[in-house]
Amino acid sequence: MADLEKFRAETRAWLEENCPPDMRKPMRGEEDICWGGKRWKFQSEAQKIWLERMAARGWTVPTWPKEYGGGGLSKEEAKILKEEMRRIKARSPLESFGIWMLGPALLEYGAHEQKAHFLPPIARGEIRWCQGYSEPNAGSDLASLQCRCEDRGDHWLVNGQKIWTSYADESDWIFVLVRTDREAPKHLGISFILIDMESPGVTTRPIRLISGKSPFCETFFDDVKVPKEHAPGVSAVVGELNRGWDVAKYLLTHEREMIGAGGSGAIGGAASPGEVAARLVGVDETGRLADPILRGRIAEAEIDGWAFLLTMERLKDEAKAGKGMGAKSSMLKYYGTEFNKRRYELMMDAAGSDGLEWEGERSEDGKLARSWLRTKANSIEGGTSEVQLNIIAKRILELPDA
Amino acid sequence: MPLVLTEEQEMLRDAARGFLEAKAPVSALRKLRDARDEVGFSRDLWKEMAEMGWAGVLVEEAFGGSDFGFAGAGVLAEEMGRTLTASPFLSTSILAATALKKYACEAHRQEYLPKIAAGDLVMALAVDEKNKHAPAKTALRAEKSGNAFRLSGEKTFVADGHVADKLIVAARTAGAPGEEAGITLFLVDAQAKGVARERTIMVDSRNAARVRFDGVEATGDDVVGEIDGGWRALEGVLNAGRAGLAAEMSGSAQRAFEMTVGYLKERTQFGRPIGAFQALQHRAAHLYCELELARSAALKALQVLDESFEAAGAFCSLAKAKAGAVARLASQEAIQMHGGIGMTDEHDIGLYMKRIRVAQEMFGDPAFHADRIARLRGY
Numbered sequence: 001m002a003d004l005e006k007f008r009a010e011t012r013a014w015l016e017e018n019c020p021p022d023m024r025k026p027m028r029g030e031e032d033i034c035w036g037g038k039r040w041k042f043q044s045e046a047q048k049i050w051l052e053r054m055a056a057r058g059w060t061v062p063t064w065p066k067e068y069g070g071g072g073l074s075k076e077e078a079k080i081l082k083e084e085m086r087r088i089k090a091r092s093p094l095e096s097f098g099i100w101m102l103g104p105a106l107l108e109y110g111a112h113e114q115k116a117h118f119l120p121p122i123a124r125g126e127i128r129w130c131q132g133y134s135e136p137n138a139g140s141d142l143a144s145l146q147c148r149c150e151d152r153g154d155h156w157l158v159n160g161q162k163i164w165t166s167y168a169d170e171s172d173w174i175f176v177l178v179r180t181d182r183e184a185p186k187h188l189g190i191s192f193i194l195i196d197m198e199s200p201g202v203t204t205r206p207i208r209l210i211s212g213k214s215p216f217c218e219t220f221f222d223d224v225k226v227p228k229e230h231a232p233g234v235s236a237v238v239g240e241l242n243r244g245w246d247v248a249k250y251l252l253t254h255e256r257e258m259i260g261a262g263g264s265g266a267i268g269g270a271a272s273p274g275e276v277a278a279r280l281v282g283v284d285e286t287g288r289l290a291d292p293i294l295r296g297r298i299a300e301a302e303i304d305g306w307a308f309l310l311t312m313e314r315l316k317d318e319a320k321a322g323k324g325m326g327a328k329s330s331m332l333k334y335y336g337t338e339f340n341k342r343r344y345e346l347m348m349d350a351a352g353s354d355g356l357e358w359e360g361e362r363s364e365d366g367k368l369a370r371s372w373l374r375t376k377a378n379s380i381e382g383g384t385s386e387v388q389l390n391i392i393a394k395r396i397l398e399l400p401d402a
Numbered sequence: 403m404p405l406v407l408t409e410e411q412e413m414l415r416d417a418a419r420g421f422l423e424a425k426a427p428v429s430a431l432r433k434l435r436d437a438r439d440e441v442g443f444s445r446d447l448w449k450e451m452a453e454m455g456w457a458g459v460l461v462e463e464a465f466g467g468s469d470f471g472f473a474g475a476g477v478l479a480e481e482m483g484r485t486l487t488a489s490p491f492l493s494t495s496i497l498a499a500t501a502l503k504k505y506a507c508e509a510h511r512q513e514y515l516p517k518i519a520a521g522d523l524v525m526a527l528a529v530d531e532k533n534k535h536a537p538a539k540t541a542l543r544a545e546k547s548g549n550a551f552r553l554s555g556e557k558t559f560v561a562d563g564h565v566a567d568k569l570i571v572a573a574r575t576a577g578a579p580g581e582e583a584g585i586t587l588f589l590v591d592a593q594a595k596g597v598a599r600e601r602t603i604m605v606d607s608r609n610a611a612r613v614r615f616d617g618v619e620a621t622g623d624d625v626v627g628e629i630d631g632g633w634r635a636l637e638g639v640l641n642a643g644r645a646g647l648a649a650e651m652s653g654s655a656q657r658a659f660e661m662t663v664g665y666l667k668e669r670t671q672f673g674r675p676i677g678a679f680q681a682l683q684h685r686a687a688h689l690y691c692e693l694e695l696a697r698s699a700a701l702k703a704l705q706v707l708d709e710s711f712e713a714a715g716a717f718c719s720l721a722k723a724k725a726g727a728v729a730r731l732a733s734q735e736a737i738q739m740h741g742g743i744g745m746t747d748e749h750d751i752g753l754y755m756k757r758i759r760v761a762q763e764m765f766g767d768p769a770f771h772a773d774r775i776a777r778l779r780g781y
């Protein structure tokens with residue numbers, strides 16, 4: 001206990017000293033996130049310094065082992081770091097699919113050489129990863145994927161198409177699910193492979209979303225040669241050949257936990273509907289929101305949102321340090337994303353016609369409307385809400401198959 | 403403080419579950435109901451619970467209690483919620499014990515807390531006057547005459563009020579109904595002259611009372627907390643009760659859900675278990691999530707009561723609102739998914755719906771607490 005208090009004091013002092021003032025302002029939205037990568041252009045000097053300082057301590061990935069670029073913190077210490085960062089409203093120095101998804105999967109399934117090769121550049125924000133899971137005909141039924149990968153002796157040959165690959169056009173590397181055995185039952189012929197996006201034969205084509213933005217792409221693999229080893233002893237395949245589904249599923253639990261947490265406004269410093277409504281709709285003489293029905297709906301949502309945050313906290317406290325929470329991540333994914341959609345519907349209700357402006361300075365180019373539309377993807381990406389409910393029913397409640 | 407039970411609390415839970423399943427299962431409540439038992443709970447059982455330290459769960463060891471704190475009390479409430487155990491635990495061990503421990507003078511503490519811990523004294527909180535919880539609207543008058551007060555008015559929905567030895571009564575000593583200032587808490591002997599009690603058998607087969615006060619005499623010595631400034635104490639006591647009820651409802655809802663999921667696996671229609679139908683799977687999975695949220699909210703409220711009692715108001719409202727709404731949903735889904743059998747008196751699931759209905763109404767329904775949270779948040 002005393003050690004933790006000491007850690008808190010030291011952390012507080014270090015943050016005070018090292019977190020630039022500009023990094024203590026809440027993020028306005030996704031556009032303020034630092035994603036890193038070879039092609040990353042820092043939005044400010046402060047963003048760059050903040051990343052460098054945090055990475056030097058391993059605090060971009062606080063619980064990863066030190067030898068792989070992490071901070072080596074215990075679960076309790078990591079919680080304290082988070083609390084202390086929240087205290088000064090410090091922004092997250094780095095977010096990435098490498099941190100949320102690939103890292104945990106490598107830590108669990110990777111060989112030491114793979115961890116030593118790939119994890120430190122993720123921790124430092126030098127290499128940006130994207131996720132090649134979904135295909136045009138393999139969405140919810142992901143295990144039916146067909147992207148083909150053949151053994152050509154000294155290399156793998158990959159052919160096929162992925163879709164909905166977020167940030168594929170800005171990423172350096174991609175982790176891909178490929179079919180390495182076409183005869184085996186569908187779950188048993190899949191492998192998890194790491195591919196450099198600069199390899200000849202990899203192309204991307206952006207897809208535009210209803211929010212008007214294009215954060216994701218179609219990704220094509222045409223006779224892409226992937227070396228068996230990316231460096232001496234560093235296999236391109238993670239885990240066993242043909243057992244990539246285990247890795248894929250494990251990774252998904254981390255992705256879902258992450259998306260669920262994002263839904264609660266944990267990233268992006270989202271405003272609460274109560275605040276937005278008080279500002280936009282106005283309050284009556286007793287200080288109560290002028291629209292009583294909206295007020296009631298917001299209060300009910302606030303209760304659910306708060307109870308959800310506490311549930312995330314509880315599940316983290318229950319889980320073992322550095323481990324995922326298995327099927328319970330489906331609960332966070334389902335509830336958090338459905339809640340986030342509800343939150344944005346309320347904010348749109350509160351904003352009224354102001355919230356409908358799509359262009360121009362007043363609305364910051366339709367910021368609210370675009371964010372509102374973006375949230376609709378929350379309950380689709382990373383596995384739909386229906387799929388999460390299926391998982392809860394099967395894995396947690398152990399209900400029979402249909 | 404991690405948002406999980408401590409090892410000690412887990413042991414308490416396991417012991418309580420074993421005891422209650424053996425000694426106070428749902429069939430015990432059924433028996434009390436069918437026998438039209440006048441007390442509404444078993445005094446022998448309550449004595450046994452006292453011996454295990456449950457009656458004195460909030461009472462200091464010096465007074466013979468076990469002092470497990472609010473989180474410990476929540477563990478017991480949750481377990482009693484699972485088995486629908488009838489006992490004066492809420493009225494006496496949570497509400498009255500909180501009032502005495504936090505707000506009473508040393509003489510009262512010394513006199514009553516040991517008796518509570520020993521299971522020898524049943525107390526009840528008399529606060530509501532109308533059909534909906536609205537403590538600030540307390541209208542029951544306590545007229546000052548010389549050194550004394552005379553209480554006149556009516557109280558309703560006084561849990562265990564029909565058998566309580568002592569009543570803690572919220573009365574108005576100043577101001578007008580609707581104002582938080584001007585309320586005073588009195589400790590009144592249930593047998594005192596001018597007290598008339600009507601036992602009200604409730605839908606859940608538990609008992610409450612409507613109590614009339616007709617010029618009942620009290621003195622300054624009978625006051626708990628401050629004269630005219632009783633609001634703080636009343637809020638503190640109610641907060642503890644709300645968190646306790648949230649834990650109880652969480653337990654009842656959890657148990658009703660387990661019975662329902664069990665039934666989904668066992669009942670066959672169209673040649674397969676009904677639990678194979680996705681329409682039911684998704685509703686059950688959604689309910690699972692909601693139950694997890696209710697549990698987190700209840701545990702947090704209890705922990706905050708232990709750590710910083712005065713700051714617990716919003717957390718207790720959160721817990722009461724969330725657990726109330728979720729337990730209601732759980733009981734509704736439970737009956738629907740049981741089909742016709744769920745509507746029979748013979749099946750236990752209906753008893754869960756009834757108890758949950760009462761518990762979610764007591765000390766503020768979800769709407770009351772949503773309103774309170776909105777106010778606290780400034781909208």
Ligand SMILES: Cc1cc2nc3c(=O)[nH]c(=O)nc-3n(C[C@H](O)[C@H](O)[C@H](O)COP(=O)(O)OP(=O)(O)OC[C@H]3O[C@@H](n4cnc5c(N)ncnc54)[C@H](O)[C@@H]3O)c2cc1C
Pocket residue numbers: 130131132133134135136138139140141163164165166167216377380381382383384385386387390
């Ligand atoms: C913004 C965004 C970013 C994404 N980023 C990535 C990424 O980076 N990498 C990547 O690989 N993928 C990504 N995805 C893809 C995402 O994982 C898929 O869209 C998702 O898994 C659903 O697949 P689908 O689109 O083919 O829908 P479908 O599977 O066709 O689903 C259509 C509807 O049918 C329902 N349905 C399907 N099966 C069942 C069932 N068994 N029971 C009940 N209902 C069912 C679904 O819930 C849904 O409502 C992204 C998607 C979005 C929207």
